[in-house]
Amino acid sequence: MKKKIVFIILVAISIFMCFPVIFLLAGSFMSVDELNSYLAPVLAEKSKGYVSWGLLPSYPTLRAYVELLFDTPEFFVMFWNSVKIVFLSVCGQLIVGIPAAWGFARYKFPFNKVLFTIYIVVMLMPFQVTMLSSYLVLDKLHLLNTHGSIILPAIFSTFSVFIMYRFFCNIPESIIESARIDGASELIIFAKIGIPLGMPGIMSAVVLQFLEYWNLIEQPLTFLKDKALWPLSIYLPNITLENADIAFTASAVTLIAAIIVFFAGQSYLEQGIAASAVKE
Structure with missing residues (x-):
């Protein structure tokens, strides 16, 4: 039982530590409009509120990869x-x-x-x-x-x-x-x-x-x-x-x-x- 609890805690910590990478990869497949809706409170001028984030993109797209590459x-x-x-x-x-x-x-x-x-x-x-x-x-x-x-x-x-x-x-x-x-x-x-x-x-x-x-x-x-x-x-x-x-x-x-x-x-x-x- 103790080993299972330790395992669950370690998995939770690992997911927490990997969240920035998950955040990054999810954002790379999001459209500009979706990113704007999430990041506007930080990047837009004279904006209020807090940043929100979806763990998975609502409408995945490869447009940014095509444009970049x-x-x-x-x-x-x-x-x-x-x-x-x-x-x-x-x-x-x-x-x-x-x-x-x-x-x-x-x-x-x-x-x-x-x-x-x-x-x-x-x-x-x-x-x-x-x-x-x-x-x-x-x-x-x-x-x-x-x-x-x-x-x-x-x-x-x-x-x-x-x-x-x-x-x-x-x-x-x-x-x-x-x-x-x-x-x-x-x-x-x-x-x-x-x-x-x-x-x-x-x-x-x-x-x-x-x-x-x-x-x-x-x-x-x-x-x-x-x-x-x-x-x-x-x-x-x-x-x-x-x-x-x-x-x-x-x-x-x-x-x-x-x-x-x-x-x-x-x-x-x-x-x-x-x-x-x-x-x-």
Whole structure:
């Protein structure tokens, strides 16, 4: 009986937590008139009352999807901007972060712990703290108002190093020593043992960083002045009654990519979160 009660409570909480997604998907299939009737108290000028909402659309329509996907070229421009930023950022993080995490995890050198602590401190700093210094550096490098202003700082993200570091630390030392006795070089050990055994950590870092950079808002608004360079995450900064249907649809389409990546790497993501929770 207790298990059934706990199960019911968990299901209720899950539905409550998923309601924003249900709200979004339902709105993407509603007509403009139906959305106006629901959202007018918030979006219309000089309106009174409270917002109401139907869990399911009264008259489902795909008109907003057709208009967005076939008659909104700026949507695809921003979509490919997001793909470019995310792909280059994540690839750069792997190129820089994997060797860095391996070095911190497997080699003992002076100030190892101090440097890794600095890594963690940098990871804890919010963007608002480093925004001014980053802006000045990027200005000196003539990268402002280019995608490089987003990609270059992302390549040297400390969070992916932190996640992969935990997995590399868990590789048994006996395996490394056996490979050295057999004559394997440090590069071969890294490529043939470190990367394969640390792949769960690498993949969890990829998933987490994809979700982060797919949903960037502050960095593009700060460093990109040309709207043609904006990513999809800030495609609709202003929602009005006239474009409410497109806003819901664009948000739903944007969410699909994040959901696909999340479920594809869910097991790795869980391992990464669990590993990051383990104390040094």
